[in-house]
Amino acid sequence: MTTQTLDGVTVNTQANVYFDGKCVSHGIALADGTKKSVGVILPSTLTFNTGAPEIMECVAGSCEYKLDGTDNWVKSTPGEKFSIPGNSKFDIRVTESYHYICHFA
Amino acid sequence: MTTQTLDGVTVNTQANVYFDGKCVSHGIALADGTKKSVGVILPSTLTFNTGAPEIMECVAGSCEYKLDGTDNWVKSTPGEKFSIPGNSKFDIRVTESYHYICHFA
Known part of the structure; x- marks a missing residue:
């Protein structure tokens, strides 16, 4: 789902453009002030740093991710989420x- | 402004990716159902086709545009808009x- x-x-209205x-x-901001973002990553291999903890929710396409300190690439597909600690x-x-x-968790 | x-x-939540x-x-859709989009064009020269008439409003950065049937490149900067006819x-x-x-006009 x-x-x-x-x-x-x-x-x-202004986008964030990375890499x-x-x-x-x-x-975006929800009515209660909670901040999120909606975005897309095009074919590439990238490294992102976190400040606050983040939860990435796939809504289309897919990715593989590898958390810091692990050696496992894990696939994430539509409806799936993964969590990244803060300052990681x-x-x-x-x-x-x-x-x-x-x-932002 | x-x-x-x-x-x-x-x-x-799913982006539109072109070119x-x-x-x-x-x-996006406003509360009254009006549809719009927010987007960014990275450095490039592109040709877009319209279905419905469109009004492009610059919110950051800038572009130059040339409407079909004209020879003039016109600059558009933050706060400025330009209109494109439908089916053009x-x-x-x-x-x-x-x-x-x-x-969408």
Whole structure:
């Protein structure tokens, strides 16, 4: 069961562009002020650093991710989530564009 | 005066990816059902076709555009809009990422 829409949100009209456009997201805020983002990662292998803990929810496409301190690439497909601790990092590799919601945990 | 946020909207979590990612947008719907999109065009020169008439509103960065049937490249900067007729096309060239709201007129 994927989350196809988020309702009653405020969306930032300016995108966040990372890694020369391999990752593009738009920040949103829920009515209660909770911040999230919706984005897409195009085919690539990238390393992201976290500040706050994050939960990545796949809404279309897929990725493989590897958390810091592990050697396992794990696949994530639509409807699946994975969690990244704060002040950490993770590798992600994408062969078909990975569409996601990033929740700040 | 740029439009920095759109409030009370429904956002589609899956992005629209065009031209191998040179253009990425997310569809949104206002409370009254009006559909728009928020997106970014990375440095490139592209040609877009329209179905419905569109109004492109720059929220950050800039572009130059050339409407079908004209020879003029016209610059569009934050706060500025330009209109494209339905069933037409336009060329756009971007040297610094162009962030926009697309209104369907």
